[in-house]
Amino acid sequence: MAQDDILARLFPEGHDVRVADGIATGTAPLGDATATVIGIADATPLGVEGALSLAGAVLAAVERGDAAPILVVIDSGSQRMRRRDELLGLNEYLAHLAKSLRLAEARGHPTIGVIHGHSAAGAFIATALATRMLVGVPGANPTVMDLPSVARVTTLPLDRLEALARDTAVFAPGLDNMVAVGAVHRVLDAEAPLGAQLAGLLAEMPDRDDRDRLGAERGGRPKAAEIAARVVEAARDA
Protein backbone atom coordinates (compact mmCIF):
# COMPACT_ATOMS: atom_id res chain seq x y z
CA MET A 1 0.00 0.00 0.00
CA ALA A 2 1.37 3.46 -0.83
CA GLN A 3 2.47 5.51 2.18
CA ASP A 4 -0.17 8.20 1.57
CA ASP A 5 -2.92 5.59 1.47
CA ILE A 6 -1.81 3.75 4.57
CA LEU A 7 -1.37 6.99 6.54
CA ALA A 8 -4.83 8.15 5.49
CA ARG A 9 -6.31 4.86 6.66
CA LEU A 10 -4.34 4.74 9.93
CA PHE A 11 -5.11 8.37 10.77
CA PRO A 12 -8.53 9.19 9.31
CA GLU A 13 -8.69 12.42 11.35
CA GLY A 14 -5.63 13.68 9.49
CA HIS A 15 -1.90 13.90 10.09
CA ASP A 16 1.09 16.08 9.26
CA VAL A 17 3.51 13.29 8.32
CA ARG A 18 5.93 14.32 5.56
CA VAL A 19 8.10 11.98 3.52
CA ALA A 20 11.53 13.07 2.30
CA ASP A 21 13.92 10.66 0.59
CA GLY A 22 11.69 7.81 1.75
CA ILE A 23 11.94 8.83 5.42
CA ALA A 24 8.66 9.78 7.10
CA THR A 25 8.29 11.95 10.20
CA GLY A 26 5.40 13.86 11.72
CA THR A 27 2.51 13.61 14.14
CA ALA A 28 -1.04 12.32 14.08
CA PRO A 29 -3.93 12.07 16.54
CA LEU A 30 -4.28 8.64 18.12
CA GLY A 31 -6.89 8.04 20.79
CA ASP A 32 -6.67 11.01 23.14
CA ALA A 33 -3.02 11.75 22.33
CA THR A 34 -0.96 13.25 19.56
CA ALA A 35 1.33 10.45 18.45
CA THR A 36 4.78 10.88 16.99
CA VAL A 37 4.93 9.06 13.65
CA ILE A 38 8.13 7.87 12.04
CA GLY A 39 8.49 5.54 9.13
CA ILE A 40 10.07 4.44 5.92
CA ALA A 41 8.17 4.64 2.63
CA ASP A 42 8.35 3.13 -0.85
CA ALA A 43 10.67 0.22 0.04
CA THR A 44 13.52 2.66 0.67
CA PRO A 45 16.71 1.10 2.05
CA LEU A 46 17.72 2.50 5.44
CA GLY A 47 21.13 4.20 5.45
CA VAL A 48 23.02 6.38 7.91
CA GLU A 49 21.08 9.60 7.17
CA GLY A 50 17.67 7.97 7.43
CA ALA A 51 18.45 6.14 10.66
CA LEU A 52 19.82 9.31 12.25
CA SER A 53 16.83 11.36 11.20
CA LEU A 54 14.33 8.80 12.57
CA ALA A 55 16.26 8.54 15.84
CA GLY A 56 16.24 12.33 16.06
CA ALA A 57 12.45 12.39 15.85
CA VAL A 58 12.21 9.76 18.59
CA LEU A 59 14.66 11.57 20.88
CA ALA A 60 12.78 14.84 20.33
CA ALA A 61 9.60 13.10 21.52
CA VAL A 62 11.46 11.78 24.58
CA GLU A 63 12.78 15.26 25.34
CA ARG A 64 9.26 16.73 25.07
CA GLY A 65 8.39 14.32 27.87
CA ASP A 66 4.75 13.89 26.92
CA ALA A 67 4.77 10.06 27.00
CA ALA A 68 2.61 10.07 23.85
CA PRO A 69 2.58 6.99 21.58
CA ILE A 70 5.25 6.57 18.92
CA LEU A 71 4.20 4.80 15.72
CA VAL A 72 6.71 3.24 13.35
CA VAL A 73 5.11 2.75 9.93
CA ILE A 74 7.26 0.60 7.67
CA ASP A 75 7.57 -0.18 3.99
CA SER A 76 11.34 -0.36 3.62
CA GLY A 77 14.12 -2.11 1.80
CA SER A 78 16.95 -3.71 3.68
CA GLN A 79 19.70 -1.68 5.30
CA ARG A 80 21.44 0.31 2.56
CA MET A 81 24.18 -1.97 1.27
CA ARG A 82 26.84 0.53 0.30
CA ARG A 83 30.52 0.79 1.14
CA ARG A 84 30.04 4.37 2.31
CA ASP A 85 27.43 3.37 4.89
CA GLU A 86 29.76 0.70 6.25
CA LEU A 87 32.71 3.12 6.29
CA LEU A 88 30.64 5.51 8.41
CA GLY A 89 29.52 2.78 10.82
CA LEU A 90 25.94 2.00 9.77
CA ASN A 91 25.69 -0.57 12.59
CA GLU A 92 25.93 2.26 15.12
CA TYR A 93 23.27 4.38 13.39
CA LEU A 94 20.83 1.46 13.23
CA ALA A 95 21.52 0.48 16.85
CA HIS A 96 21.10 4.10 17.90
CA LEU A 97 17.60 4.14 16.37
CA ALA A 98 16.62 0.91 18.13
CA LYS A 99 18.03 2.18 21.44
CA SER A 100 16.16 5.47 21.07
CA LEU A 101 12.89 3.57 20.65
CA ARG A 102 13.62 1.47 23.75
CA LEU A 103 14.51 4.61 25.73
CA ALA A 104 11.21 6.19 24.66
CA GLU A 105 9.41 3.15 25.98
CA ALA A 106 11.26 3.43 29.29
CA ARG A 107 10.03 7.04 29.47
CA GLY A 108 6.43 5.93 29.10
CA HIS A 109 5.86 6.24 25.34
CA PRO A 110 3.97 3.22 23.98
CA THR A 111 5.80 2.19 20.78
CA ILE A 112 3.87 0.40 18.04
CA GLY A 113 5.23 -0.85 14.74
CA VAL A 114 3.01 -1.17 11.67
CA ILE A 115 4.44 -3.11 8.76
CA HIS A 116 2.37 -2.66 5.63
CA GLY A 117 4.88 -3.24 2.87
CA HIS A 118 8.32 -4.76 2.62
CA SER A 119 11.10 -4.74 5.15
CA ALA A 120 14.24 -6.76 5.62
CA ALA A 121 17.29 -7.44 7.72
CA GLY A 122 18.92 -4.50 9.52
CA ALA A 123 16.20 -2.03 8.54
CA PHE A 124 13.52 -4.31 10.00
CA ILE A 125 15.48 -4.93 13.21
CA ALA A 126 16.16 -1.23 13.82
CA THR A 127 12.57 -0.07 13.22
CA ALA A 128 9.51 -2.33 13.38
CA LEU A 129 11.19 -5.04 15.46
CA ALA A 130 12.42 -2.42 17.97
CA THR A 131 8.88 -1.50 19.05
CA ARG A 132 6.96 -2.93 22.00
CA MET A 133 4.17 -4.23 19.76
CA LEU A 134 4.37 -4.96 16.05
CA VAL A 135 1.29 -5.42 13.89
CA GLY A 136 1.04 -6.28 10.22
CA VAL A 137 -1.36 -5.09 7.55
CA PRO A 138 -2.44 -7.91 5.21
CA GLY A 139 -0.21 -7.90 2.16
CA ALA A 140 2.90 -6.89 4.09
CA ASN A 141 6.01 -8.79 3.12
CA PRO A 142 8.80 -8.83 5.71
CA THR A 143 11.79 -10.96 4.81
CA VAL A 144 15.25 -11.67 6.02
CA MET A 145 16.44 -12.81 2.62
CA ASP A 146 14.53 -13.88 -0.47
CA LEU A 147 14.61 -17.58 -1.33
CA PRO A 148 16.87 -17.30 -4.42
CA SER A 149 19.48 -15.56 -2.24
CA VAL A 150 19.05 -18.17 0.49
CA ALA A 151 19.59 -20.82 -2.17
CA ARG A 152 22.82 -19.13 -3.28
CA VAL A 153 24.22 -18.81 0.23
CA THR A 154 23.17 -22.25 1.47
CA THR A 155 23.89 -23.93 -1.90
CA LEU A 156 20.54 -25.72 -1.63
CA PRO A 157 18.42 -26.09 -4.77
CA LEU A 158 15.67 -23.48 -4.99
CA ASP A 159 12.91 -26.05 -5.57
CA ARG A 160 13.96 -27.91 -2.40
CA LEU A 161 13.86 -24.63 -0.42
CA GLU A 162 10.43 -23.81 -1.84
CA ALA A 163 9.18 -27.23 -0.73
CA LEU A 164 10.69 -26.78 2.75
CA ALA A 165 9.18 -23.30 3.00
CA ARG A 166 5.70 -24.79 2.77
CA ASP A 167 6.24 -26.80 5.96
CA THR A 168 8.25 -24.52 8.22
CA ALA A 169 7.91 -20.88 9.24
CA VAL A 170 11.46 -20.56 10.40
CA PHE A 171 13.26 -19.32 7.31
CA ALA A 172 10.85 -18.44 4.53
CA PRO A 173 9.80 -14.84 3.75
CA GLY A 174 6.37 -13.48 4.50
CA LEU A 175 4.06 -11.97 7.09
CA ASP A 176 2.51 -15.30 8.16
CA ASN A 177 5.91 -16.70 8.99
CA MET A 178 6.84 -13.63 11.03
CA VAL A 179 3.57 -14.03 12.92
CA ALA A 180 4.37 -17.70 13.55
CA VAL A 181 7.77 -16.95 15.12
CA GLY A 182 6.14 -14.29 17.32
CA ALA A 183 7.88 -11.28 15.75
CA VAL A 184 4.55 -9.83 14.62
CA HIS A 185 2.01 -9.75 17.43
CA ARG A 186 -1.06 -9.75 15.22
CA VAL A 187 -2.41 -8.92 11.79
CA LEU A 188 -4.92 -6.10 11.49
CA ASP A 189 -8.26 -6.63 9.78
CA ALA A 190 -7.94 -4.90 6.43
CA GLU A 191 -11.74 -4.73 6.02
CA ALA A 192 -12.28 -2.79 9.27
CA PRO A 193 -11.15 0.80 9.96
CA LEU A 194 -7.42 0.65 10.74
CA GLY A 195 -7.41 3.80 12.87
CA ALA A 196 -9.76 2.36 15.48
CA GLN A 197 -7.80 -0.90 15.57
CA LEU A 198 -4.57 1.04 16.09
CA ALA A 199 -6.03 3.09 18.95
CA GLY A 200 -7.34 -0.13 20.48
CA LEU A 201 -3.82 -1.56 20.64
CA LEU A 202 -2.83 1.04 23.24
CA ALA A 203 -4.97 -0.82 25.78
CA GLU A 204 -3.27 -4.16 25.18
CA MET A 205 0.44 -3.41 25.12
CA PRO A 206 2.37 -6.38 26.50
CA ASP A 207 4.18 -5.54 29.75
CA ARG A 208 7.30 -7.44 28.70
CA ASP A 209 8.92 -8.90 25.60
CA ASP A 210 6.60 -11.84 24.94
CA ARG A 211 7.68 -12.68 21.40
CA ASP A 212 9.37 -15.97 22.28
CA ARG A 213 6.26 -17.12 24.16
CA LEU A 214 4.10 -16.23 21.13
CA GLY A 215 6.52 -18.10 18.87
CA ALA A 216 6.15 -21.21 21.04
CA GLU A 217 2.33 -20.99 21.14
CA ARG A 218 2.15 -20.52 17.37
CA GLY A 219 4.70 -23.23 16.65
CA GLY A 220 7.11 -21.08 14.64
CA ARG A 221 9.81 -21.06 17.32
CA PRO A 222 9.36 -24.27 19.28
CA LYS A 223 12.40 -23.92 21.58
CA ALA A 224 13.36 -20.28 22.12
CA ALA A 225 11.15 -19.48 25.12
CA GLU A 226 12.04 -22.70 26.89
CA ILE A 227 15.80 -22.28 26.28
CA ALA A 228 15.80 -18.68 27.53
CA ALA A 229 13.85 -19.72 30.64
CA ARG A 230 16.27 -22.60 31.32
CA VAL A 231 19.23 -20.22 31.13
CA VAL A 232 17.55 -17.88 33.62
CA GLU A 233 16.89 -20.85 35.95
CA ALA A 234 20.50 -22.01 35.68
CA ALA A 235 21.74 -18.48 36.43
CA ARG A 236 19.58 -18.31 39.56
CA ASP A 237 21.13 -21.56 40.78
CA ALA A 238 24.73 -20.67 39.91
Added chain:
Amino acid sequence: MSRDAASWYESTARARIGDLLDDGAFTEFLPPGERATSPHLALFDLPEAFDDGIVVGRGRLDGRDVFVAAQEGRFMGGAFGEVHGAKLVGLLRAAFEIRPAAVLILFDTGGVRLQEANAGETAIAEIMRAICEARIAGVPVIGVVGGRAGAFGGGGLIAGTCSGLVATEQGRIGVSGPEVIETNHGVEEFDARDRALVWRTTGGKHRALTGGADAFAEDAAAELRSAALGLMDAAAPFDAGTLRAEHDRLAGRLERFGSAQDAPEIWRDLGVTEDVPALDTAEFGAVLDRIGGRHGAR
Protein backbone atom coordinates in the same frame (compact mmCIF):
# COMPACT_ATOMS: atom_id res chain seq x y z
CA MET B 1 52.11 -21.00 24.87
CA SER B 2 50.87 -19.10 27.91
CA ARG B 3 47.22 -18.21 27.82
CA ASP B 4 48.04 -14.54 27.56
CA ALA B 5 50.06 -15.05 24.39
CA ALA B 6 47.45 -17.16 22.57
CA SER B 7 45.82 -15.49 19.59
CA TRP B 8 42.21 -14.54 20.33
CA TYR B 9 41.49 -14.60 16.60
CA GLU B 10 42.66 -18.20 16.24
CA SER B 11 41.03 -19.37 19.47
CA THR B 12 37.69 -21.09 20.18
CA ALA B 13 34.73 -19.83 22.21
CA ARG B 14 35.52 -22.03 25.23
CA ALA B 15 39.25 -21.30 25.12
CA ARG B 16 38.51 -17.56 24.94
CA ILE B 17 36.36 -17.74 28.08
CA GLY B 18 39.07 -19.75 29.85
CA ASP B 19 41.75 -17.28 28.83
CA LEU B 20 39.71 -14.19 29.67
CA LEU B 21 38.25 -15.06 33.08
CA ASP B 22 39.92 -15.76 36.41
CA ASP B 23 41.15 -19.36 36.73
CA GLY B 24 38.53 -22.00 37.44
CA ALA B 25 35.77 -19.46 37.85
CA PHE B 26 33.41 -20.34 35.01
CA THR B 27 30.05 -22.09 35.35
CA GLU B 28 28.39 -22.81 32.01
CA PHE B 29 24.60 -22.62 31.69
CA LEU B 30 23.06 -25.31 29.44
CA PRO B 31 26.44 -26.97 28.80
CA PRO B 32 26.79 -29.38 25.85
CA GLY B 33 25.61 -32.29 28.06
CA GLU B 34 22.15 -30.70 28.07
CA ARG B 35 21.96 -30.97 24.28
CA ALA B 36 20.50 -27.53 23.52
CA THR B 37 20.53 -28.17 19.78
CA SER B 38 18.84 -26.47 16.86
CA PRO B 39 15.46 -27.98 15.98
CA HIS B 40 15.83 -26.79 12.40
CA LEU B 41 19.24 -27.72 10.98
CA ALA B 42 18.26 -31.35 10.39
CA LEU B 43 15.74 -30.12 7.80
CA PHE B 44 18.72 -28.95 5.79
CA ASP B 45 20.81 -32.08 6.44
CA LEU B 46 23.23 -29.96 8.43
CA PRO B 47 25.08 -31.13 11.55
CA GLU B 48 24.02 -29.80 14.95
CA ALA B 49 26.22 -28.60 17.79
CA PHE B 50 25.33 -29.50 21.38
CA ASP B 51 25.72 -25.85 22.37
CA ASP B 52 24.33 -24.44 19.06
CA GLY B 53 27.50 -22.41 18.64
CA ILE B 54 27.37 -20.24 21.76
CA VAL B 55 28.67 -20.72 25.31
CA VAL B 56 26.92 -18.80 28.11
CA GLY B 57 27.61 -18.73 31.83
CA ARG B 58 28.90 -16.97 34.89
CA GLY B 59 32.46 -16.38 36.08
CA ARG B 60 34.84 -13.86 37.56
CA LEU B 61 36.87 -11.16 35.86
CA ASP B 62 39.54 -9.78 38.17
CA GLY B 63 37.40 -11.03 41.05
CA ARG B 64 34.21 -9.37 39.77
CA ASP B 65 31.05 -11.38 39.12
CA VAL B 66 30.36 -11.38 35.37
CA PHE B 67 28.04 -13.14 32.94
CA VAL B 68 29.71 -14.15 29.68
CA ALA B 69 28.53 -15.25 26.24
CA ALA B 70 31.03 -16.46 23.63
CA GLN B 71 30.08 -17.23 20.06
CA GLU B 72 31.81 -20.08 18.24
CA GLY B 73 32.68 -18.76 14.81
CA ARG B 74 33.68 -22.22 13.63
CA PHE B 75 30.09 -23.46 13.88
CA MET B 76 27.88 -21.99 11.15
CA GLY B 77 30.00 -18.82 11.19
CA GLY B 78 28.77 -18.01 14.69
CA ALA B 79 25.37 -17.20 13.21
CA PHE B 80 22.22 -16.56 15.24
CA GLY B 81 19.70 -19.37 15.05
CA GLU B 82 16.73 -19.94 17.34
CA VAL B 83 18.57 -21.68 20.19
CA HIS B 84 21.83 -19.73 19.81
CA GLY B 85 19.89 -16.49 20.12
CA ALA B 86 17.66 -17.71 22.95
CA LYS B 87 20.68 -18.62 25.08
CA LEU B 88 21.91 -15.03 24.87
CA VAL B 89 18.40 -13.67 25.49
CA GLY B 90 18.19 -15.84 28.62
CA LEU B 91 21.60 -14.69 29.84
CA LEU B 92 20.64 -11.03 29.46
CA ARG B 93 17.27 -11.52 31.15
CA ALA B 94 19.09 -13.26 34.02
CA ALA B 95 21.47 -10.29 34.22
CA PHE B 96 18.49 -7.95 34.55
CA GLU B 97 17.30 -10.02 37.50
CA ILE B 98 20.60 -10.96 39.20
CA ARG B 99 22.64 -7.82 38.44
CA PRO B 100 26.18 -9.09 37.93
CA ALA B 101 28.99 -6.51 37.60
CA ALA B 102 28.72 -6.82 33.80
CA VAL B 103 27.72 -8.99 30.86
CA LEU B 104 30.52 -9.68 28.39
CA ILE B 105 29.63 -10.68 24.83
CA LEU B 106 32.52 -12.22 22.90
CA PHE B 107 31.35 -11.72 19.32
CA ASP B 108 32.23 -14.03 16.45
CA THR B 109 29.34 -13.88 14.01
CA GLY B 110 28.33 -13.18 10.46
CA GLY B 111 24.76 -12.41 11.59
CA VAL B 112 21.52 -14.33 11.12
CA ARG B 113 21.67 -18.05 10.33
CA LEU B 114 19.79 -18.16 7.03
CA GLN B 115 18.40 -21.65 7.59
CA GLU B 116 16.60 -20.19 10.64
CA ALA B 117 16.37 -16.63 9.36
CA ASN B 118 13.07 -15.55 10.91
CA ALA B 119 13.92 -17.03 14.30
CA GLY B 120 17.43 -15.56 14.18
CA GLU B 121 16.26 -12.10 13.20
CA THR B 122 13.61 -12.05 15.91
CA ALA B 123 16.20 -13.26 18.44
CA ILE B 124 18.46 -10.35 17.49
CA ALA B 125 15.65 -7.91 18.20
CA GLU B 126 15.02 -9.65 21.54
CA ILE B 127 18.73 -9.50 22.40
CA MET B 128 18.97 -5.78 21.62
CA ARG B 129 15.92 -5.12 23.80
CA ALA B 130 17.32 -7.29 26.60
CA ILE B 131 20.66 -5.44 26.43
CA CYS B 132 18.84 -2.12 26.81
CA GLU B 133 16.91 -3.51 29.78
CA ALA B 134 20.06 -4.85 31.48
CA ARG B 135 21.67 -1.44 30.97
CA ILE B 136 18.59 0.32 32.36
CA ALA B 137 19.01 -1.92 35.42
CA GLY B 138 22.58 -0.64 35.73
CA VAL B 139 24.40 -3.68 34.34
CA PRO B 140 27.03 -2.68 31.74
CA VAL B 141 27.10 -4.88 28.63
CA ILE B 142 30.57 -4.98 27.11
CA GLY B 143 31.32 -6.38 23.66
CA VAL B 144 34.63 -7.88 22.58
CA VAL B 145 35.19 -8.11 18.81
CA GLY B 146 38.25 -10.03 17.71
CA GLY B 147 37.08 -13.31 16.20
CA ARG B 148 37.32 -14.57 12.64
CA ALA B 149 33.76 -13.67 11.73
CA GLY B 150 33.85 -10.26 13.47
CA ALA B 151 30.45 -8.78 14.36
CA PHE B 152 28.37 -8.54 11.19
CA GLY B 153 24.74 -8.39 10.15
CA GLY B 154 22.53 -8.39 13.22
CA GLY B 155 25.70 -8.99 15.23
CA GLY B 156 26.84 -5.51 14.24
CA LEU B 157 23.56 -4.05 15.51
CA ILE B 158 23.91 -5.93 18.79
CA ALA B 159 27.47 -4.61 19.10
CA GLY B 160 26.16 -1.08 18.62
CA THR B 161 23.70 -1.61 21.47
CA CYS B 162 26.41 -2.47 24.02
CA SER B 163 27.63 0.01 26.67
CA GLY B 164 31.17 -0.32 25.38
CA LEU B 165 33.12 -2.20 22.71
CA VAL B 166 36.73 -3.30 22.54
CA ALA B 167 38.07 -4.41 19.17
CA THR B 168 41.31 -5.90 17.96
CA GLU B 169 42.85 -5.05 14.61
CA GLN B 170 41.23 -8.21 13.17
CA GLY B 171 37.91 -7.43 14.82
CA ARG B 172 35.73 -6.28 11.95
CA ILE B 173 32.40 -4.62 12.70
CA GLY B 174 29.67 -3.89 10.18
CA VAL B 175 26.20 -4.69 8.88
CA SER B 176 26.47 -5.72 5.22
CA GLY B 177 29.56 -7.81 4.55
CA PRO B 178 31.79 -6.91 1.58
CA GLU B 179 30.61 -9.93 -0.41
CA VAL B 180 26.96 -8.93 0.03
CA ILE B 181 27.69 -5.37 -1.09
CA GLU B 182 29.67 -6.60 -4.09
CA THR B 183 26.86 -9.01 -5.01
CA ASN B 184 24.27 -6.22 -4.84
CA HIS B 185 26.16 -3.30 -6.37
CA GLY B 186 29.15 -4.70 -8.20
CA VAL B 187 32.87 -4.93 -7.74
CA GLU B 188 33.28 -1.20 -8.44
CA GLU B 189 31.26 -0.50 -5.28
CA PHE B 190 33.19 -2.87 -3.04
CA ASP B 191 35.85 -5.33 -4.17
CA ALA B 192 35.46 -8.02 -1.51
CA ARG B 193 38.75 -9.64 -2.53
CA ASP B 194 40.69 -6.45 -1.76
CA ARG B 195 41.63 -7.42 1.79
CA ALA B 196 43.30 -4.08 2.58
CA LEU B 197 40.11 -2.27 1.57
CA VAL B 198 38.00 -4.61 3.70
CA TRP B 199 40.19 -4.07 6.80
CA ARG B 200 40.39 -0.31 6.49
CA THR B 201 36.62 -0.04 5.97
CA THR B 202 35.42 -2.33 8.77
CA GLY B 203 38.48 -3.32 10.85
CA GLY B 204 39.17 -2.52 14.49
CA LYS B 205 41.62 0.32 13.83
CA HIS B 206 39.16 2.27 11.69
CA ARG B 207 36.39 1.68 14.23
CA ALA B 208 38.59 2.79 17.12
CA LEU B 209 39.67 5.95 15.25
CA THR B 210 36.14 6.97 14.30
CA GLY B 211 34.20 5.91 17.41
CA GLY B 212 32.77 2.55 16.37
CA ALA B 213 34.83 0.94 19.15
CA ASP B 214 35.69 2.49 22.51
CA ALA B 215 38.96 0.65 23.04
CA PHE B 216 41.57 -1.09 20.95
CA ALA B 217 43.60 -4.05 22.11
CA GLU B 218 46.22 -6.52 20.99
CA ASP B 219 44.98 -9.91 19.76
CA ALA B 220 45.47 -11.54 23.19
CA ALA B 221 43.25 -12.31 26.18
CA ALA B 222 45.26 -10.33 28.74
CA GLU B 223 44.95 -7.13 26.69
CA LEU B 224 41.27 -7.66 26.06
CA ARG B 225 40.70 -8.39 29.76
CA SER B 226 42.15 -5.09 30.90
CA ALA B 227 40.32 -3.19 28.16
CA ALA B 228 37.00 -4.84 29.13
CA LEU B 229 37.55 -3.98 32.81
CA GLY B 230 38.20 -0.37 31.86
CA LEU B 231 34.98 -0.22 29.83
CA MET B 232 32.97 -1.73 32.70
CA ASP B 233 34.06 1.16 34.90
CA ALA B 234 33.46 3.76 32.20
CA ALA B 235 30.01 2.52 31.06
CA ALA B 236 27.52 5.30 30.45
CA PRO B 237 23.99 5.00 31.91
CA PHE B 238 21.21 4.13 29.47
CA ASP B 239 19.36 7.44 29.57
CA ALA B 240 18.33 10.43 27.48
CA GLY B 241 21.62 12.22 28.12
CA THR B 242 23.66 9.30 26.82
CA LEU B 243 21.54 8.82 23.71
CA ARG B 244 21.50 12.56 22.99
CA ALA B 245 25.30 12.54 23.24
CA GLU B 246 25.45 9.53 20.92
CA HIS B 247 23.11 11.30 18.52
CA ASP B 248 25.34 14.38 18.42
CA ARG B 249 28.41 12.19 17.98
CA LEU B 250 26.86 10.28 15.04
CA ALA B 251 25.52 13.49 13.48
CA GLY B 252 28.96 15.06 13.79
CA ARG B 253 30.59 12.06 12.15
CA LEU B 254 28.18 12.20 9.23
CA GLU B 255 28.70 15.91 8.77
CA ARG B 256 32.47 15.69 8.97
CA PHE B 257 33.13 12.49 7.04
CA GLY B 258 29.97 11.97 5.00
CA SER B 259 31.65 12.77 1.72
CA ALA B 260 34.86 10.84 2.36
CA GLN B 261 35.64 8.28 -0.32
CA ASP B 262 37.88 6.00 1.72
CA ALA B 263 39.16 5.52 5.25
CA PRO B 264 42.60 7.19 4.88
CA GLU B 265 40.81 10.42 3.95
CA ILE B 266 38.99 10.27 7.28
CA TRP B 267 42.16 9.43 9.19
CA ARG B 268 44.01 12.39 7.66
CA ASP B 269 41.11 14.66 8.61
CA LEU B 270 41.53 13.37 12.18
CA GLY B 271 45.17 14.44 12.05
CA VAL B 272 46.55 10.95 11.61
CA THR B 273 49.29 11.09 9.01
CA GLU B 274 50.90 7.77 9.96
CA ASP B 275 50.48 4.61 7.86
CA VAL B 276 47.71 3.25 10.11
CA PRO B 277 47.69 -0.40 8.95
CA ALA B 278 51.45 -0.62 9.60
CA LEU B 279 51.31 0.62 13.21
CA ASP B 280 51.77 -1.89 16.02
CA THR B 281 49.44 -1.79 19.00
CA ALA B 282 51.61 0.53 21.10
CA GLU B 283 52.13 2.97 18.23
CA PHE B 284 48.45 2.89 17.36
CA GLY B 285 47.53 3.41 21.03
CA ALA B 286 49.68 6.55 21.03
CA VAL B 287 47.79 7.81 17.97
CA LEU B 288 44.44 7.18 19.69
CA ASP B 289 45.65 9.06 22.78
CA ARG B 290 46.83 11.95 20.64
CA ILE B 291 43.56 12.40 18.74
CA GLY B 292 41.44 12.28 21.85
CA GLY B 293 41.02 8.82 23.34
CA ARG B 294 37.48 7.79 24.20
CA HIS B 295 34.61 8.67 21.95
CA GLY B 296 32.07 8.63 24.74
CA ALA B 297 28.45 7.77 24.97
CA ARG B 298 26.72 4.92 23.19
